[in-house]
Amino acid sequence: MLKTWLRTAFVALGWIKRPAFVGEVMPRHPSSQELAEGVLVLVKDAKHDKWACFRCPGGCGQKVQLSLSAQRSPRWKVKLDYLDRPIVSPSVHMTNSCGCHFWIHNGVVSWCPDSGHQDMKSIR
Secondary structure: OHHHHHHHHHHHOOOOOOOOOEEEEEOOOOOOOOOOOOEEEEEEOOOOEEEEEEEOOOOOOOEEEEEOOOOOOOOOEEEEOOOOOEEEEEEEEOOOOOOOEEEEEOOEEEEOHHHOOOOOOEOO
């Protein structure tokens, strides 16, 4: 609650960009109905980050599931900052018809030139 209030205040003051994503931690995969637009769910147990799940920001709405397991390839790293804004590394390249290619840093989406969204620098 406090983090949400701070995030909103910082955006209103112009201190940070409005994030396209905020992070939430769950112990299991969210169903498609549970996965709200603009929320990145970090699936983790007591010791390990397992998955990052979110809806594609490019408009297709497809559920994206990124493996965070060191035993899998490909794999990504996801961190939530002090305001629960996700940082995802490396970039996400959708191989479906959507073809989006983007980075998420501090909850803000930055589009790669090959994504078809080259005119957009970020979602606000």
